[in-house]
Amino acid sequence: MDEFQLSEETAFVVDDITTIIQDTVETTIGSSAYQQNRINQWTSSVVETSLNQLSKLGKPFKYIVTCIILQKNGAGLHTASSCFWDNTMDRSCTVRWENKTTYCIVCVFGLAV
């Protein structure tokens, strides 16, 4: 990924965002075991909390946050995304997290306004 950025205040800083997402997922799911009846809340909580934290950064971006939570049982999962955007300003980052019973994949897309 290229490091071309206008300035600290208007840039999509992948490391900061990765940290925010990891903390959010850790706080929401942590060491809880996969539970069918809670998973709904977890995905909603992860995307909403992440989005709140991102908007607090106050940068000139529109954000899209997607979250996939998958039970660990040997099933294969593959994800891909493609984007038609401004290559110089727009960015994405993906965070993969897991505990003993659950995988969680969060993608954040930042589009400059």
Added chain:
Amino acid sequence: MEEFSGEEGSFNSEEASNSVKECIQSIIGEESYRQDTVNQWTAKIVEQALTLLVKQTKSYKYIVSCAVMQKSGAGLHTANSCYWDTVTDGSCTVKWENRTMYCVVSVFAVALTP
């Protein structure tokens, strides 16, 4: 997930949904889940869907994301949330399945400022 209904100057999620469904059907319609080709399938789906969307309406930035999962009884849940202009921007999600796999494709369209 918001149902964004078609109006002048807003994202036509129904049209996008139909395009994506055709796309998925043509790429993995008759296939069974295979570890060694799922890679190519997801890549093809997102690329073709993106190409179709850009052909339909050029005045948007698009993000297409696709997840293909093997049917084996595992639970899967996805969620999206967006911080954008709710008047001009929109999204749609297509859920598709056959005998051996699930496919979930999400399209996000963000209006290009003129």
